[in-house]
Amino acid sequence: MKPIDVIDLKKKHLARFANETGSIGEGKVVESMNDWVPRPKGEELKVLLTVLEEIGISIKRTSFDAISHPYAEDLDFTDHDVITNAISDMVFIEIKTANQERVKEDFSGFFFALTENEISASEALGEQHRVALFNKRTGVIKMTTIPDIVAKAKSSTWQVSVQL
Numbered sequence: 001m002k003p004i005d006v007i008d009l010k011k012k013h014l015a016r017f018a019n020e021t022g023s024i025g026e027g028k029v030v031e032s033m034n035d036w037v038p039r040p041k042g043e044e045l046k047v048l049l050t051v052l053e054e055i056g057i058s059i060k061r062t063s064f065d066a067i068s069h070p071y072a073e074d075l076d077f078t079d080h081d082v083i084t085n086a087i088s089d090m091v092f093i094e095i096k097t098a099n100q101e102r103v104k105e106d107f108s109g110f111f112f113a114l115t116e117n118e119i120s121a122s123e124a125l126g127e128q129h130r131v132a133l134f135n136k137r138t139g140v141i142k143m144t145t146i147p148d149i150v151a152k153a154k155s156s157t158w159q160v161s162v163q164l
Contacts, residue, residue, distance in 0.1 A: 026095040029134045029141060030066045036093065037072040039065055044077030051083045063121035064092040064129070092129050094118050094146075099136040107133050107142055108154075114146060122146035 030036045040048055045061055052059060068091040069075060076082045102109040110133065122129045122145065131149060133142040150156070 026065050026097065026134075028136070029095050029097070029132055032141075033066075033068070035070055035072045036066045036068050037075070039067065040077045047077055047080055047083055051080065051087055054084075055087065057124050059092075059121040059124055060117040063094070063115075063117040065095040066093040066132075067091070068093055068130075090128060092121060092125050093132050094121075094129070095132045095134060097134045097136055101137070103135055103137070105135075105138065105140060107135070110135075114149070119146055 027038070030038050039045065039061075049059070049061060069086060069089055071086070075086055096110075096112045098107070098110045098112070100109070122131075129145065131144050131146060133144060134140070
């Protein structure tokens with residue numbers, strides 16, 4: 001095996017590992033919160049997005065990770081009427097996880113990306129959108145908003161991701 005092949009394999013492993021550990025962190029946060037459920041999938045997500053569209057809110061299916069609602073565990077996301085009645089009490093949550101030692105208790109030193117879909121969802125949902133910053137090393141969860149994150153950012157680099 002050539003050295004470049006080893007490097008390519010390592011990059012693939014790291015990319016896979018980063019995705020897996022991020023989703024594990026998201027799952028831990030959702031499990032620790034009594035009024036949160038993971039983002040619905042399949043037909044449940046379709047119903048939710050349809051109800052949002054009906055009230056004039058258009059977001060992408062990947063623009064949030066969880067939903068907070070006082071009766072989250074009891075919501076039937078396949079029932080259009082149930083979701084219509086519950087939608088005003090829902091908070092859509094994007095979860096960002098950190099496990100680096102450089103991340104402080106106040107989350108200074110935390111570097112992460114915000115996607116266009118996440119930013120658009122924040123704008124469309126307004127007060128019904130939050131970002132949960134989760135430090136997996138310390139267990140600390142900080143609730144914030146995208147406007148607050150952008151306002152407090154020490155630096156930002158904008159990029160365009162493309163798929164050909």
